[in-house]
Amino acid sequence: MNAALYLYPVWLRLWHWINALLFLVLILTGVSMHYSDAGWLLPFETAMPMHNACGMLLTLSWIAFVIGNLKTDNGQHYRIYWKTLPRELWQQSRYYAYGIFVNEPHPFHVSSGRKLNALQTLSYVGAMYALMPLLILSGWGFLLSALLPETLFGIGSIWVVAMLHLASSWLLAVFLLVHLYIITTGETVLTNLKAMLSGWHRVA
Amino acid sequence: MLSLPALAASTQQEQTSSNGLQAGGLEADHSADCMRCHQMATLAYRDRETGKVVNLSIQPESYTHSSHRALACGDCHHRSYQSYPHRLGRAEEALSCVGCHREQAKARQEVSAMEAINDEYQRSVHAALEVEEFSCFSCHNAHSFRPEPTDAPPAQRVAANNGLCLDCHSEQRGEIPVGHDWLPRPRDHWRAVRCVDCHSPVNGPERVSHRVLSGADSARHCIDCHTKDSRLLNQLYSWRSEQALTEQGFFKQALYNDAYIVGMSRNDQLDRFSLGVLALVLLGILAHGTGRWLSYRKRNK
Numbered sequence: 001m002n003a004a005l006y007l008y009p010v011w012l013r014l015w016h017w018i019n020a021l022l023f024l025v026l027i028l029t030g031v032s033m034h035y036s037d038a039g040w041l042l043p044f045e046t047a048m049p050m051h052n053a054c055g056m057l058l059t060l061s062w063i064a065f066v067i068g069n070l071k072t073d074n075g076q077h078y079r080i081y082w083k084t085l086p087r088e089l090w091q092q093s094r095y096y097a098y099g100i101f102v103n104e105p106h107p108f109h110v111s112s113g114r115k116l117n118a119l120q121t122l123s124y125v126g127a128m129y130a131l132m133p134l135l136i137l138s139g140w141g142f143l144l145s146a147l148l149p150e151t152l153f154g155i156g157s158i159w160v161v162a163m164l165h166l167a168s169s170w171l172l173a174v175f176l177l178v179h180l181y182i183i184t185t186g187e188t189v190l191t192n193l194k195a196m197l198s199g200w201h202r203v204a
Numbered sequence: 205m206l207s208l209p210a211l212a213a214s215t216q217q218e219q220t221s222s223n224g225l226q227a228g229g230l231e232a233d234h235s236a237d238c239m240r241c242h243q244m245a246t247l248a249y250r251d252r253e254t255g256k257v258v259n260l261s262i263q264p265e266s267y268t269h270s271s272h273r274a275l276a277c278g279d280c281h282h283r284s285y286q287s288y289p290h291r292l293g294r295a296e297e298a299l300s301c302v303g304c305h306r307e308q309a310k311a312r313q314e315v316s317a318m319e320a321i322n323d324e325y326q327r328s329v330h331a332a333l334e335v336e337e338f339s340c341f342s343c344h345n346a347h348s349f350r351p352e353p354t355d356a357p358p359a360q361r362v363a364a365n366n367g368l369c370l371d372c373h374s375e376q377r378g379e380i381p382v383g384h385d386w387l388p389r390p391r392d393h394w395r396a397v398r399c400v401d402c403h404s405p406v407n408g409p410e411r412v413s414h415r416v417l418s419g420a421d422s423a424r425h426c427i428d429c430h431t432k433d434s435r436l437l438n439q440l441y442s443w444r445s446e447q448a449l450t451e452q453g454f455f456k457q458a459l460y461n462d463a464y465i466v467g468m469s470r471n472d473q474l475d476r477f478s479l480g481v482l483a484l485v486l487l488g489i490l491a492h493g494t495g496r497w498l499s500y501r502k503r504n505k
Contacts, residue, residue, distance in 0.1 A: 044425065044426075045425065048426075096492075100496060100499075101495050101496065101499040102499065103499070103503055166474070170478050170482075173482065174481070174482065174485055177482070177485055177486065177489065178485065178489070181489045181492070181493065184493075185496075
């Protein structure tokens with residue numbers, strides 16, 4: 001039986017691809033500033049205003065995402081089912097580590113009420129509701145550094161801000177890499193990518 | 205900072221024998237005569253032409269700690285001062301730092317930095333703007349100036365250095381210094397960097413160049429200072445890492461190394477660690493993908 005679920009409404013797909021574009025530009029410009037003496041990346045003078053502007057847009061995009069999740073039922077996909085979490089985490093991890101190589105069926109089945117498996121839920125909640133606010137706040141910490149106190153927790157506040165920004169951005173870069181790979185583990189390699197383009201998730 | 209070792213470092217005997225200087229500092233007979241009046245804190249007069257108060261006071265305490273402390277008054281002020289008040293002022297004496305320091309260097313068979321310093325000064329904004337009566341003495345009071353030792357704590361060197369600039373550029377002492385509105389946290393910069401670090405050519409000599417640049421020509425990009433290999437950082441903090449290592453221990457030094465905004469997160473260990481983990485993640489993904497592809501091929505044979 002071939003059926004399809006409409007999982008990704010227009011606003012969500014728009015948000016996703018705008019977010020993705022901003023992320024790529026922010027990584028490119030951020031790396032250019034971090035390794036500003038490498039010579040083969042964007043010039044610092046170009047990278048800095050681009051990074052600042054895209055960072056501000058990312059803030060808006062993140063707020064839009066949160067509002068969208070509050071206003072529509074997309075928010076339900078980010079609920080953590082604590083009771084079944086350990087079992088589902090085990091099943092999902094076992095599938096990625098073993099089952100996927102021996103053609104076992106997917107342990108998780110996408111439904112209109114739940115499109116993310118336990119591993120995805122945890123990592124998406126971590127990325128969107130923990131790392132992103134940290135990244136955005138520390139980014140604004142740079143932008144408004146003149147308003148920060150001299151020290152935070154007894155350490156120079158700029159240093160705290162820089163380390164938070166560096167750590168959260170780096171963890172999100174790792175998330176992006178894994179995300180790019182994991183979406184190829186759907187029914188077919190392109191199932192999930194197509195769903196994020198058309199909105200329709202094919203169910204086998 | 206100016207490095208003027210010629211006078212201060214040499215002993216009085218050497219100076220007397222090689223240069224005909226009387227030396228003896230304020231202990232010399234005639235110096236005591238001069239200081240009878242000139243040590244008065246209020247000794248001054250109002251210049252009739254400019255209307256400005258000219259300070260003639262010399263503080264013995266400052267003088268005896270200055271670079272010129274070994275010199276007697278008459279070593280520089282050659283004219284006879286018979287009439288009171290003296291008729292001739294400093295301008296008529298034509299005191300020349302370059303000339304005197306060149307002579308000193310020659311006598312000690314050293315190369316004087318003064319020629320280069322003078323050359324730099326002639327190309328500086330101070331010379332170009334033809335600021336009224338601007339001379340070496342505008343910044344370096346011959347009766348009190350002493351360069352901070354290079355091993356003094358940076359904050360102390362910075363404060364002493366910037367004090368010279370801020371004496372005239374007093375408008376820069378405000379909360380939002382004029383012309384520096386683009387600079388984040390100006391007060392912190394004032395405390396941590398010397399004015400001349402930005403207001404002199406980045407690729408100048410090891411010592412600070414006397415070619416002071418105008419605001420428009422000065423370093424303006426964060427990256428000029430906040431990078432690992434920054435020349436500006438090196439000028440002031442070349443010895444810092446070593447000192448920090450002994451004072452703060454390795455861990456703290458590793459954490460704070462080059463720590464400030466652009467330079468801040470440029471921590472080599474952290475960079476290597478994060479790039480290493482990223483590479484491992486990529487390798488893991490590649491291995492997993494290859495495994496999937498191989499098992500798919502096997503199944504479909």
